[in-house]
Amino acid sequence: MERIADNRVLNELLEPDGGAFCQISTGELNYSLTGTARRGTVLLIAGLSMHRTDWSPxxxxxxxxxxYATLTVDNRDAGRSVVSGRHTGFGAGDEFRAEYGLVDMAGDLRELILALDVCQVHVVGMSMGGMIxxxxxxxxxxxxxxxxxxxSTTGERAVGRPQQESxxxxxxxxxxxxxxxxxxxxERYHAALAGPHFPDFERARETASMKWGRGISLDGTARQLQAIQADGDRTERLRRVAVPTLVVHGDADPLIDVSGGAATAAAIPGARIHMIEQMGHSIPWQRAGEITDTLAAHFQAASA
Structure with missing residues (x-):
């Protein structure tokens, strides 16, 4: 797969006409639904502080x-989505308090799927998006x-720990x-996440400029981080997942150690893990083809 350098193509893939808005019970979500769903629709869930435009084009x-068609969404408290609401619980032992939880963010997406009538979807989440x-x-x-x-990871503190320098x-x-x-x-943030093998500072500048134009919410990022902390260890909950599951992780991830991916695969019945050589905590264009092929094989196996 070649790197996409044409700004027109980047905009068509990441931000066609500013996306669209969908009204849900707690506000509205900004989303982009592109491609033709000959084989289905893939919901791509972004990570902490990410906008939907941060996905690999x-x-x-x-x-x-x-x-496959792709459905990308600004999570609540990121980008152009405007969603309010309160968390239904504060996690184990009230150790962390949060205004909302990851389960509420998942509920936002449930409403979106139903409103757009695109079910069933292949759900792909990155980092915090994997938790959602x-x-x-x-x-x-x-x-x-x-x-x-x-x-991503299970929330268990003993696994998926970041490297000290990250x-x-x-x-x-x-x-x-x-x-x-x-x-x-x-650019500095990208260097810390991508690791030493596949930094792409030009792409980091492009997506950062796009993100700046869409709006930055530091308070929103803080609330998302609180939601992650409040969620606690999901290991036992993950044993109830009953859909075909794939775990993808880079073996050079400096932010969520590969042990987090391994623990996720071990917790979910029947899950398998695919390791990406030299990949850090971002999807480099050099590995996008491998990930695409791995995802397509996973989707097709579940459909057979």
Whole structure:
């Protein structure tokens, strides 16, 4: 798979006409539904502080070529989605308090799937998005054809730990005083996540500029992080997942150690894990083809 460098193509894949809005019970979600669903629709769930425009355009193009439509969404408190609501519980022992939880974020997506009438979907979540995807498979298995948890974890503290030099990404707020400062920060952030093998600073600048134009919410990122912390260890809950499941993880992930992916695969009955050589905590264009092929095989096996 070749790297997509044409800005027009990037915009068509990531931000066609600013996306669309869907009204749900707690607000509205900004989404983009592109491609032709000859073989089905893939819901791509973004990670912490990510916008839907942060997904790999090469992966999206690859899924389109394989016969799948893609549905990307701004999670609540990110991008152009405006959703309010309160968490139905505070996690084990009230150790962390959050305004909402990951299960509420999964509930937002459940409403979106029903409103757009695209069920059943192949659900692919990255990082925090993988955690939300896990919840979606638990609360709405009838809407989920397959589950893929990418570079994510179970919430158990003993696994998926970040490397010491990457911990700053959780503690350092992005600057919001100027586009230039935000883009420069995003390059440093990208370097910390991508690792040493596949940095792509040009792409990091492109997506950061797109993100800046869509709006940055530091408070929203903090609330998302609180939701992750409040969710606690999902290991026992994951044993109830009953949809075909694939776990994808890079063997050079500096932010969520590969042990998090291994624990996820071990917790979900029948799940299998696919390791991506030299991949960090982002999807480089050099590995997008491998991931596309792996996803397509997973989807087709479940449909056979």
């Amino acid at each position: 090469e992966l999206i193009a690859g899924l389109h070529a394989a016969g 995807a896990q919840h979606l498979a638990l609360i709405a298995p009838e809407l989920v054809h397959t589950l893929t948890s990418v570079m 911990k700053w990404v959780f503690l350092t707020p992005a600057p919001t005083d100027s586009r230039e400062a935000f883009v420069a920060f995003s």
